[in-house]
Amino acid sequence: MNQTAKTACCSGFVTQSRWNPYLVGIGLGLLSWAVFGIVNNPLGVTTTLSQWAGAVAEPVIGAEGLRTNAYWAKELPKWDYGTFFLIGTFFGALVGAALSRDLRIEVVPAVWRERFGSSPAKRLVVAFVGGLLAMYGARMAGGCTSGNGLSGSMQLAVSGWTFFITMFATGLATAWLMFGRRGSSVRASSAESQKERVA
Amino acid sequence: MTLPITGNASLVLAVVFGFIFGLLLQRGRVADYNTIVNQFRFKDFTVLKVMFTAIVVGGIGVLVLHQTGHAAYHIKPANMLGVVLGAGIFGIGMVTYGYCPGTGIAAVATGSVHALVGFAGMLAGGILYALSFSWVNEHILSVAALGKVRLPDVTGIADWVWFIILAAIAAVVFFAIERLAPTQKSPVGQ
Numbered sequence: 267m268n269q270t271a272k273t274a275c276c277s278g279f280v281t282q283s284r285w286n287p288y289l290v291g292i293g294l295g296l297l298s299w300a301v302f303g304i305v306n307n308p309l310g311v312t313t314t315l316s317q318w319a320g321a322v323a324e325p326v327i328g329a330e331g332l333r334t335n336a337y338w339a340k341e342l343p344k345w346d347y348g349t350f351f352l353i354g355t356f357f358g359a360l361v362g363a364a365l366s367r368d369l370r371i372e373v374v375p376a377v378w379r380e381r382f383g384s385s386p387a388k389r390l391v392v393a394f395v396g397g398l399l400a401m402y403g404a405r406m407a408g409g410c411t412s413g414n415g416l417s418g419s420m421q422l423a424v425s426g427w428t429f430f431i432t433m434f435a436t437g438l439a440t441a442w443l444m445f446g447r448r449g450s451s452v453r454a455s456s457a458e459s460q461k462e463r464v465a
Numbered sequence: 466m467t468l469p470i471t472g473n474a475s476l477v478l479a480v481v482f483g484f485i486f487g488l489l490l491q492r493g494r495v496a497d498y499n500t501i502v503n504q505f506r507f508k509d510f511t512v513l514k515v516m517f518t519a520i521v522v523g524g525i526g527v528l529v530l531h532q533t534g535h536a537a538y539h540i541k542p543a544n545m546l547g548v549v550l551g552a553g554i555f556g557i558g559m560v561t562y563g564y565c566p567g568t569g570i571a572a573v574a575t576g577s578v579h580a581l582v583g584f585a586g587m588l589a590g591g592i593l594y595a596l597s598f599s600w601v602n603e604h605i606l607s608v609a610a611l612g613k614v615r616l617p618d619v620t621g622i623a624d625w626v627w628f629i630i631l632a633a634i635a636a637v638v639f640f641a642i643e644r645l646a647p648t649q650k651s652p653v654g655q
Contacts, residue, residue, distance in 0.1 A: 288514055288518050290518075293489045296523075297482060297523075302536040302537075303469075305471075311566040311567040319587075338595050347479045350477075353480060354484040355571060356487060356574045358571070358574075359572070362492055363575035363576070366491075371578060372576060372578060376499055377499045377503060386578075394586035396560070397564075397569065398590035399555070400562050401566065401590030401591050402594050403555030404566060405551070405590075406601060406606075407547060413541070414548075415565075416523065419524070420519070420520045422624060423616075424616060426541070432549050432556065433559065436552070438505055440560040
């Protein structure tokens with residue numbers, strides 16, 4: 267923990283790949299104070315993503331189709347707070363990764379490769395299906411890790427904590443089915459050093 | 466200046482807050498497939514550390530803001546069947562995708578191609594949800610719908626007691642994690 271104070275003060279802070287996770291958690295907590303207090307808009311992602319999905323569907327189903335859909339009628343695509351927030355998220359991660367020299371093309375991540383091999387097709391198909399399930403589930407639950415897990419839980423919402431605990435349980439079961447109990451030689455540290463070599 | 470800020474000024478702030486969010490996710494290493502999947506394998510506790518700290522720190526601040534009249538709550542309805550089913554699907558999705566929606570967007574920005582493909586999957590999921598919404602709304606969201614309830618409402622335990630309990634749990638869990646699997650020191654600054 268002494269390391270925290272040491273690294274926080276030093277010039278490496280801007281360029282280092284990894285900030286202390288507790289400091290990052292405190293940062294997200296303070297960011298929550300700001301978004302609640304200043305813009306009255308809790309951290310959240312998937313409500314906005316549903317609007318973006320509507321924008322993608324619009325050329326096919328038409329503007330009328332969007333307006334008459336029971337869901338999109340409430341969440342029509344628009345340049346609103348949520349959309350600008352996600353654009354900011356993209357650029358925050360981009361600038362962060364550029365400054366720490368962590369920008370790199372990754373098709374098959376280390377942990378996946380160790381278990382399932384380096385076939386891009388396999389990884390990309392599963393990523394697509396996974397993204398689909400994550401989004402569908404998040405919308406049914408009323409929010410994702412941000413809207414329910416963070417914002418909901420910190421407001422002591424029943425929905426937030428129910429979401430957090432349930433998704434962790436099925437996530438654990440999924441990881442167990444996919445990776446089994448056997449140990450892995452690829453841990454975050456070696457995955458990281460691998461990335462540094464690429465960068 | 467009157468709060469909350471709305472209109473165009475709030476859109477500028479949206480970019481600023483989003484930027485900080487993305488930066489924190491990237492530097493917190495949670496915009497990394499390996500970190501997220503290894504959390505669910507109990508090989509890396511970064512996600513838990515980040516989220517639990519954020520919930521306790523954020524929650525205490527938001528509670529104070531709310532009690533002093535400076536913030537409104539935004540409670541999502543506890544449609545229990547929908548939340549349990551949805552969260553269950555979400556957990557499967559998060560581990561197979563390797564990201565959650567927010568960290569997925571951050572990962573796309575750092576160059577993750579599979580995060581981008583999964584992002585397309587998320588848009589497809591959003592379309593499917595909208596198309597199936599009428600049915601889901603009628604048959605799932607209406608079951609065990611408790612409304613916008615909070616833990617203090619259903620337990621009778623006061624807000625501040627909840628945060629003392631949560632902070633105590635966090636302290637114990639973090640202490641145990643650091644004993645068994647210490648936070649990795651940054652490669653820089655060593």
